[in-house]
Amino acid sequence: xxxxxxxxxxxxxxxxxxxxxxxxxxxxxxxxxxxxxxxxxxxxxxxxxxxxxxxxxxxxxxxxxxxxxxxxxxxxxxxxxxxxxxxxxxxxxxxxxxxxxxxxxxxxxxxxxxxxxxxxxxxxxxxxxxxxxxxxxxxxxxxxxxxxxxxxxxxxxxxxxxxxxxxxxxxxxxxxxxxxxxxxxxxxxxxxxxxxxxxxxxxxxxxxxxxxxxxxxxxxxxxxxxxxxxxxxxxxxxxxxxxxxxxxxxxxxxxxxxxxxxxxxxxxxxxxxxxxxxxxxxxxxxxxxxxxxxxxxxxxxxxxxxxxxxxxxxxxxxxxxxxxxxxxxxxxxxxxxxxxxxxxxxxxxxxxxxxxxxxxxxxxxxxxxxxxxxxxxxxxxxxxxxxxxxxxxxxxxxxxxxxxxxxxxxxxxxxxxxxxxxxxxxxxxxxxxxxxxxxxxxxxxxxxxxxxxxxxxxxxxxxxxxxxxxxxxxxxxxxxxxxxxxxxxxxxxxxxxxxxxxxxxxxxxxxxxxxxxxxxxxxxxxxxxxxxxxxxxxxxxxxxxxxxxxxxxxxxxxxxxxxxxxxxxxxxxxxxxxxxxxxxxxxxxxxxxxxxxxxxxxxxxxxxxxxxxxxxxxxxxxxxxxxxxxxxxxxxxxxxxxxxxxxxxxxxxxxxxxxxxxxxxxxxxxxxxxxxxxxxxxxxx
DNA sequence: GTAGGGTTAG
Numbered sequence: 001x002x003x004x005x006x007x008x009x010x011x012x013x014x015x016x017x018x019x020x021x022x023x024x025x026x027x028x029x030x031x032x033x034x035x036x037x038x039x040x041x042x043x044x045x046x047x048x049x050x051x052x053x054x055x056x057x058x059x060x061x062x063x064x065x066x067x068x069x070x071x072x073x074x075x076x077x078x079x080x081x082x083x084x085x086x087x088x089x090x091x092x093x094x095x096x097x098x099x100x101x102x103x104x105x106x107x108x109x110x111x112x113x114x115x116x117x118x119x120x121x122x123x124x125x126x127x128x129x130x131x132x133x134x135x136x137x138x139x140x141x142x143x144x145x146x147x148x149x150x151x152x153x154x155x156x157x158x159x160x161x162x163x164x165x166x167x168x169x170x171x172x173x174x175x176x177x178x179x180x181x182x183x184x185x186x187x188x189x190x191x192x193x194x195x196x197x198x199x200x201x202x203x204x205x206x207x208x209x210x211x212x213x214x215x216x217x218x219x220x221x222x223x224x225x226x227x228x229x230x231x232x233x234x235x236x237x238x239x240x241x242x243x244x245x246x247x248x249x250x251x252x253x254x255x256x257x258x259x260x261x262x263x264x265x266x267x268x269x270x271x272x273x274x275x276x277x278x279x280x281x282x283x284x285x286x287x288x289x290x291x292x293x294x295x296x297x298x299x300x301x302x303x304x305x306x307x308x309x310x311x312x313x314x315x316x317x318x319x320x321x322x323x324x325x326x327x328x329x330x331x332x333x334x335x336x337x338x339x340x341x342x343x344x345x346x347x348x349x350x351x352x353x354x355x356x357x358x359x360x361x362x363x364x365x366x367x368x369x370x371x372x373x374x375x376x377x378x379x380x381x382x383x384x385x386x387x388x389x390x391x392x393x394x395x396x397x398x399x400x401x402x403x404x405x406x407x408x409x410x411x412x413x414x415x416x417x418x419x420x421x422x423x424x425x426x427x428x429x430x431x432x433x434x435x436x437x438x439x440x441x442x443x444x445x446x447x448x449x450x451x452x453x454x455x456x457x458x459x460x461x462x463x464x465x466x467x468x469x470x471x472x473x474x475x476x477x478x479x480x481x482x483x484x485x486x487x488x489x490x491x492x493x494x495x496x497x498x499x500x501x502x503x504x505x506x507x508x509x510x511x512x513x514x515x516x517x518x519x520x521x522x523x524x525x526x527x528x529x530x531x532x533x534x535x536x537x538x539x540x541x542x543x544x545x546x547x548x549x550x551x552x553x554x555x556x557x558x559x560x561x562x563x564x565x566x567x568x569x570x571x572x573x574x575x576x577x578x579x580x581x582x583x584x585x586x587x588x589x590x591x592x593x594x595x596x597x598x599x600x601x602x603x604x605x606x607x608x609x610x611x612x613x614x615x616x617x618x619x620x621x622x623x624x625x626x627x628x629x630x631x632x633x634x635x636x637x638x639x640x641x642x643x644x645x646x647x648x649x650x651x652x653x654x655x656x657x658x659x660x661x662x663x664x665x666x667x668x669x670x671x672x673x674x675x676x677x678x679x680x681x682x683x684x685x
Numbered sequence: 686g687t688a689g690g691g692t693t694a695g
Contacts, residue, residue, distance in 0.1 A: 113688075163687045191686085200686080227689040263690045297691040337692040344693075379694060411694045443695035450695080478695060557695040613689045 031272060065603040091197050105280065107255035111223040114189070124150060125157055129164035132174070142173050155184045160228045162193050168201030168613040188214070192224045199232040199402035204241065207232050221249070227260040234267050242267040258284075274316070277302055293622045297338045304345030317349035336370040343373070344685070348379030354381050354390075378412035382419065390416050405436070411443045418451035426451045430464070442468070446479045453486030456608070458495045461486065467500045475506040477542035481549065484510065488552035510546070517554060517562050524565055531569045544575045548595035555597040567601045580606075588624040592662075599628070603646055606674075614675045622668050626654060630662040 021173045086656040119125070128149060135145040153161065158178050165171045179186055191210055198207050209556055211229055214221055217401045233242035241644045246264045249256060256264070261284060281299065285291070291299075300323055303316035323434050327334065334342075339362060346355035359377065362369070383391035394413055397405050404412075410433055417426035426448055433440050440448075445468040452461040465483075468475065483503045490496045513534050516522050535543050546571040554563040570576055579602060581588040589606050591599035603626065613620060626647075628640040640662065647654050653670035655662040 078688045111689080160687085161693085164693090166686085189688055194688095196686080196688060199689095224689045229689095231690065257689090261690085266691065292690095294691045299691095301691070335692090340692040370692085375693045377693095408694050415695060441695090446695045448695095476695095482695080 007119065007625055042112055069408060097456070104255060105283045106261045106287070106289055107223075107257045107280055108288055109161050110257050110259065119160060121150075121157060123474055126164060129161045132161070132170060133164070133166050137167065137169055139173060141178070146174070152181070152183060153178070155187075158183070159189065159193065162190065164195065168199075168203060169195045171197035172203075172206065186217075186219065188220050188222055188225060191219065192222075195225065195228045195232070199228060201236065202232070202236050204232050204236040204238055209240070213233060217373070221252070221254070222256070223257045223260050223337070226254070226256065227263050230260065230263045230267065234263070234270065239267055239271055243617050244593060258289060258292065259296070261289075262291070262298055265295065265538075266298045269305075272303060272305075290330070291484050293327065293332050293335060293338050296323055296332075296334075297341050299323055300341040300345060304341060304348060316347050317351060317354075320345045321354060336368050336369060336373045339367060339369075340373045340376045343376050343380050347376075347383035350384055352384045352386070369403075371403050371406070375406070375412060376406040378416075379410055381414050382415045385416075386422065387416055387420050387422070405438065407438050407441055407444065409445060410438055410440065414444050414447035414451070418447040418454075421451070421454055423451050423455040423457060427460070442473050442479055445473060446482050449479070449486070450482045452501075453489055453502075456489070456491070456495070458486075458490070462498050462502060469505060477507075477539040478545075480507045480510060481542045481545040484514075484546060484549040485552075487514070488556060488595075509537065513552070514553065516560065517550060517566070518557060520559065520562070527562075527565060527641070528569060531566070532573065535573055535575070535631060543573075544593060547575050548598045551601055552597035553597050555600065562600075563597065563601045564605060567598060567605060570598075576602075582621070584621065586621050586625055588625040588627060590627040591639070591643065592627060592629040594639075595637055599639060600646045603643070607650065610671065611675050611679060614672055615679070620668050621674065624654070624666045624668070625657075625660075626664040626669055628662055628664065 073096060131148070132142065132145050135141045158293075162171060162174055162178070165174055171194055175190065178190065195207050195210060197208075207229055211218075211221065213226070226245060229245045230242045233239070233245065246256070246260075246267075248261070261280075265277050265280060268280065273375075277299070281291070281295075281468055298322040303320040303323075320342060323336075327338075339358070342358060343355060346352075356626055361367070365670070374393065377393055381387070381393070390413065394405060394409065397403050398410060410429060413429055414426055416430065417423070430440065430444075430448055433444075445464065448464055449461055450456070476572065480503060483499055483506065486499050486666060487496055487503070490499060500511055500514070503514075513530055516530055517527060518531065535546070537600065538546055547566060551563045551566045554560070567576075571579060576593065578590055579594075581590060589602060591602055596603060605627075610620075610624075626643065628643045629641050631638060640656075643664070644656065647664065651674070652666070653674050654664040654666045657665045
């Protein structure tokens with residue numbers, strides 16, 4: 001640790017609490033609502049004495065970024081197992097020793113661009129570039145067209161043509177042609193322009209080859225080169241490569257500027273490495289960096305996505321809001337993309353008040369709106385349950401010139417009507433879409449089928465399903481999960497058969513599994529094996545919903561043993577991470593991501609475990625918690641209420657917590673005497 | 686798109 005303290009990228013100066021001589025210089029923003037403002041972090045810091053401390057040569061002793069970040073990523077950021085850490089531990093303070101100013105992590109100067117000079121041949125060259133663009137994509141055709149070049153190009157003319165080519169294949173051919181002509185030395189800018197074009201074609205391998213060629217030929221890689229490489233790797237989902245090149249840049253002694261820096265922040269954000277992003281962000285701010293709107297978007301988006309809002313992880317909408325406020329105070333006007341990121345966060349967090357206030361500010365200040373922002377507002381309405389507001393906005397879009405509703409807009413409206421059980425309005429939209437020239441896709445069908453299922457309009461559901469099949473829509477796992485949830489809802493065997501017939505077309509293996517679990521004679525080992533196969537073949541985001549629905553189906557058919565088996569298997573295969581949380585003081589059953597039937601099953605299972613623990617006289621914590629969430633979603637399915645009913649059925653001594661919303665609590669004392677009474681009813685009778 | 690960074694759905 002000590003050795004790494006002097007390196008530019010040591011971002012974790014957390015010291016022991018006993019080291020009280022060191023003043024707290026700044027703390028990490030709290031991960032709660034109304035988080036500490038970021039300006040507090042930066043304004044209280046003096047600029048380091050050397051803000052531009054750029055080493056001249058690669059420093060082999062410098063640990064790589066990933067090495068430095070390793071302790072964090074392996075201790076607090078590994079998935080599933082450590083999710084609770086974020087929930088239960090308070091944010092750590094970051095301690096800074098002011099007598100040892102840290103070295104910069106980024107250059108405050110942006111890369112300077114070369115100025116364009118007037119080119120009298122511009123028309124002629126543009127025409128020629130157009131010819132190159134129009135010719136066939138083959139190498140032969142391109143080289144033939146190249147032969148008609150008016151004259152051997154100068155450096156400036158070659159750059160102009162290189163910049164005017166539309167397809168990466170041609171840019172690449174032209175770049176290689178210039179090289180063979182040996183007219184002038186190949187400078188960085190030629191590589192940069194070519195790489196940008198290759199990035200459009202997502203040709204990361206070619207970009208990397210060019211970068212290595214630059215290194216071999218001792219052509220300087222600058223910030224533009226690195227940011228292009230990094231963002232191309234990112235777009236090609238090669239996050240490992242993005243980080244690798246970022247580290248290589250530091251090792252050569254080149255400081256990233258804010259563009260490269262925000263690009264790498266986005267890489268870490270996309271990897272879900274929130275703590276690393278915050279550390280890098282704070283290090284940047286501490287050395288005098290004032291993040292711009294794009295960085296705010298990157299961070300805001302990350303805070304919004306840090307939580308899945310299904311109840312497993314904790315989002316950080318408060319941080320996003322603080323950042324946004326800070327950005328406005330600093331005098332920046334948010335653009336469409338920043339607003340989109342923020343509106344999405346408020347929607348997912350179900351922060352209705354903040355969402356509506358922001359929407360109001362957008363209108364008052366006439367902040368820029370675009371198509372995506374309109375659609376994001378509609379989705380926010382769906383998340384929060386703002387039916388009327390969405391309808392108004394949707395109408396507004398219809399009357400607009402440039403923002404007519406598209407498939408995103410219609411899907412959002414179908415989602416709203418589906419969740420709000422406005423089945424007739426949903427069907428009206430379904431009829432209206434072809435008239436407006438908008439094709440309904442699998443997501444729209446899923447919303448509509450869900451809506452019809454909840455309304456028990458099974459014949460309409462079958463009709464809509466048949467339309468989707470007729471249109472050749474690819475029926476995916478989420479649509480199957482939706483059909484499966486309708487199977488669980490159906491009250492008559494006729495209805496069940498109708499929906500099962502649909503599901504049979506979409507996913508026959510799933511239907512076979514439903515039949516298997518419904519047969520009480522099926523052996524558990526067979527269930528286990530088949531469950532594994534079904535889940536393995538299911539898209540990750542549909543796995544838990546499948547298991548929830550299967551459990552609900554069993555409970556509705558009084559197959560309680562089977563329901564318990566399925567919950568066990570779901571837990572075994574990792575579909576319910578963080579369901580049981582045990583600390584020294586309390587046991588917590590977190591059922592927020594479970595369906596009602598699955599939550600009831602989990603409660604019964606929990607009580608069974610308690611009974612065994614009491615029987616064995618093992619140690620128990622003082623407090624027991626069951627977390628259902630508050631169901632603040634306007635369209636929520638009433639998990640908390642159903643859970644409360646189930647607790648009453650057992651006369652279990654849990655009461656709804658007044659201090660902690662969305663929790664049921666019981667003390668050890670009450671619970672133990674209740675369990676003992678259940679086990680020995682004759683003694684207490 | 687005129688050498689580099691950030692936006693939408695079930």
